[in-house]
Amino acid sequence: MGATEHVVLEGESEEERREEKKEEKEDGKGVDLEEGQVGAFVEDRGLERNEDQRDHFHVSMLQTLNPTNPLRIVINGGTRVATPSPSQSSRFQTPPPPRSQPRSTPTPQPSVTTLNSRRFTNKIALLLFLVHKVAAIGLVGFLIFKGIQGLIDALNPAKRKEERVLKYFLPQVEVASLLSITLAFAWQKALREWPRIMVYFIIWCTFFMSLSAGILLICFQKPATDGVGVCFIAFAIGNGLYACWVSQRVNFCFKVLLKALEPVGKFPDLNQPAYWMLGSGFLWMSLWILAVVGALNFYYPPLVIIALVLSLAWTTEVMRNVVNLTVSRVIALYYLRGMQSNTQFCFQRALTRNLGSACLGSLFVPAIEALRIVARGLNLLEGEDEFMFSCAHCCLNVMQSIFRYGNGWAYVQIAAYGKGFVKASQDTWALFEREEMVPIVDSDMTSAICFLTGVCSGSICVIVVAAWTATVHEPFTATISLLAFFVGYLMTRIAMALPHACVSCYYVCYAENPENRLFDKTIKERLELIKTGRDAVAPTPRVPRRFTR
Numbered sequence: 020m021g022a023t024e025h026v027v028l029e030g031e032s033e034e035e036r037r038e039e040k041k042e043e044k045e046d047g048k049g050v051d052l053e054e055g056q057v058g059a060f061v062e063d064r065g066l067e068r069n070e071d072q073r074d075h076f077h078v079s080m081l082q083t084l085n086p087t088n089p090l091r092i093v094i095n096g097g098t099r100v101a102t103p104s105p106s107q108s109s110r111f112q113t114p115p116p117p118r119s120q121p122r123s124t125p126t127p128q129p130s131v132t133t134l135n136s137r138r139f140t141n142k143i144a145l146l147l148f149l150v151h152k153v154a155a156i157g158l159v160g161f162l163i164f165k166g167i168q169g170l171i172d173a174l175n176p177a178k179r180k181e182e183r184v185l186k187y188f189l190p191q192v193e194v195a196s197l198l199s200i201t202l203a204f205a206w207q208k209a210l211r212e213w214p215r216i217m218v219y220f221i222i223w224c225t226f227f228m229s230l231s232a233g234i235l236l237i238c239f240q241k242p243a244t245d246g247v248g249v250c251f252i253a254f255a256i257g258n259g260l261y262a263c264w265v266s267q268r269v270n271f272c273f274k275v276l277l278k279a280l281e282p283v284g285k286f287p288d289l290n291q292p293a294y295w296m297l298g299s300g301f302l303w304m305s306l307w308i309l310a311v312v313g314a315l316n317f318y319y320p321p322l323v324i325i326a327l328v329l330s331l332a333w334t335t336e337v338m339r340n341v342v343n344l345t346v347s348r349v350i351a352l353y354y355l356r357g358m359q360s361n362t363q364f365c366f367q368r369a370l371t372r373n374l375g376s377a378c379l380g381s382l383f384v385p386a387i388e389a390l391r392i393v394a395r396g397l398n399l400l401e402g403e404d405e406f407m408f409s410c411a412h413c414c415l416n417v418m419q420s421i422f423r424y425g426n427g428w429a430y431v432q433i434a435a436y437g438k439g440f441v442k443a444s445q446d447t448w449a450l451f452e453r454e455e456m457v458p459i460v461d462s463d464m465t466s467a468i469c470f471l472t473g474v475c476s477g478s479i480c481v482i483v484v485a486a487w488t489a490t491v492h493e494p495f496t497a498t499i500s501l502l503a504f505f506v507g508y509l510m511t512r513i514a515m516a517l518p519h520a521c522v523s524c525y526y527v528c529y530a531e532n533p534e535n536r537l538f539d540k541t542i543k544e545r546l547e548l549i550k551t552g553r554d555a556v557a558p559t560p561r562v563p564r565r566f567t568r
Contacts, residue, residue, distance in 0.1 A: 145374055268462060297510060428527055480506065
C-alpha cells in the first residue's frame, strides 16, 4: 500500500512539474509578444539559475575549509572564518559579492616615496660635469706632453724654468697633499672620540695656526708673502671673533655631534668611500701639478693655470659630495627604516644615479653659502644710513629665498629618495619649517667646524711648506704657500664629509619623524627652550648706533 502511494505521489509530482513548465513557456511567449524581445525572459531566468548554482557550488566548497583561515565568508548575514589548504586556495577563489550589494570603490592610498629610485638625478649637470672632466683630462694630458717636450728640447727657453719648478715646486705640493690627508683622518678620528674637546680645539687651533702662518709669511719681507700673510691674519681675527660669538652654542653642538655619530660604529666600512676619494684625489693632484708645469710651456700660462685651479676645485668638491651622499644614504636608511645598508652599494649609487645632484650641488652650494655669509655681514650695517640698511636687508632676503632652492641639507633626501637637487632642497626646508626647526639648523655649527678643520690643515701645510721653500728657493714661497693651503683645505674637507653627513641626517630624519625611537630629546628640549625664551639663538651682532654717527 505504501509503495503504491509513493508511486502515485511521484507521478503526480511529475505531472505538476510538466504543467508548470508549460505555463512558464506560455508566460515567456506572452512577455516576448508584449515587449518585442524574443526569448529574453527565458535567457534571464536561465542565467539567474546558472549563477545560483555556481554560487551554491562555491559556498558548499568553501564551507569545507579549515575554520582557522583569516579569510572571512559572509553567508546570509552570518560570518565564518576559514583557512583553505594550499591546494584548495589555488583551485578556488572568494565568491563574488551578491548582485543586490553595491560594489565598493577602493579608497585612494597616499603615494609612498620609494627608497630605491632608479632614475638619474639632474642629468644636465651630470652631462656638463662629464664633458668638463673629459676636457680636463685631455688638457692635463696635453700639458704633460708639452712639459715633457719642453724638458727634452735643449733649445727651449722655458726648459730652465720647468726644471726649477719640478725641483722646488712638485715635492712641496706632494708633501702638502700627504700631510693634509693625514691631518684629515686625525681630525675625523679625534672628533668622533672627543667631540666636546675637539669643538673648542678646532675653533681655537684654527685661530692660532692661521695667525702663525700669516706672521711667518710676513717675516719673509717680500711683497707677495706680505700680501698673503695679511690675508691669513685678517682671517685669524675674524675666526677669533666668531669663536667668542658662538661660545653659547658649543654645548648643543657637541651634544648633536655625540648623538649623530653613534650609528657610525655599526658600519665598520663607512670610511671606505673617503679612502677611495682621497686616493683618487691624490693621484689627480699629482697629474695636475705636472700639468701646471707643462702650462709654462704653453700660450697664456696664467689663464691656463686659473682654468686648472677651477677644474680642480669642482672635481674635489664633487668627490666630497659623493662621500656625503654615500654616508647620508647609509645613515638615513638606518634612521628611517632601521636598515643596515651595504656601504659599497650606496657608494656605487652615489657615483652613478646621484652623481648629477652632487655635481649641481658642488657648483651652487658653496657660492650660495658664501653669498649668504656676505649678506649677513652686510646686515651688520644697520644704523642711521637708511639706504645701506635697506640694501642689507634686501640682499639678506634674496639670499634667504635662494637658500630654499639650494642648500647643503638636500643631500640627505637626494641619497635616501633619489630626488633632484632643487626638489630635495625645497622639501627639506619645508620639513624644517613644519617642525619649527629653522632657528636650530640655521645656527648649526657643524658646517663651520668642518670648514675650520680644512682651514687649519691648510694653515699647517702653509707653515711646513713655506719654511721648506724659503730655505731652498725663496722666490716660490708665496705661490707654493697658496697652493699648499688650497690642497690642504680641499683634501681635508673630503674626509670631514663623514661627520657632516651624519649631523645632516640627524636633523633631516628627525624633522621627518620626530617620534622615532632612535632620537633622544636633544632637539625637542632645545626647541622648547627657544620657544619659552630661556635659550634664545644668538642673533647676528650689529654695529651699535653710536659708532655709525
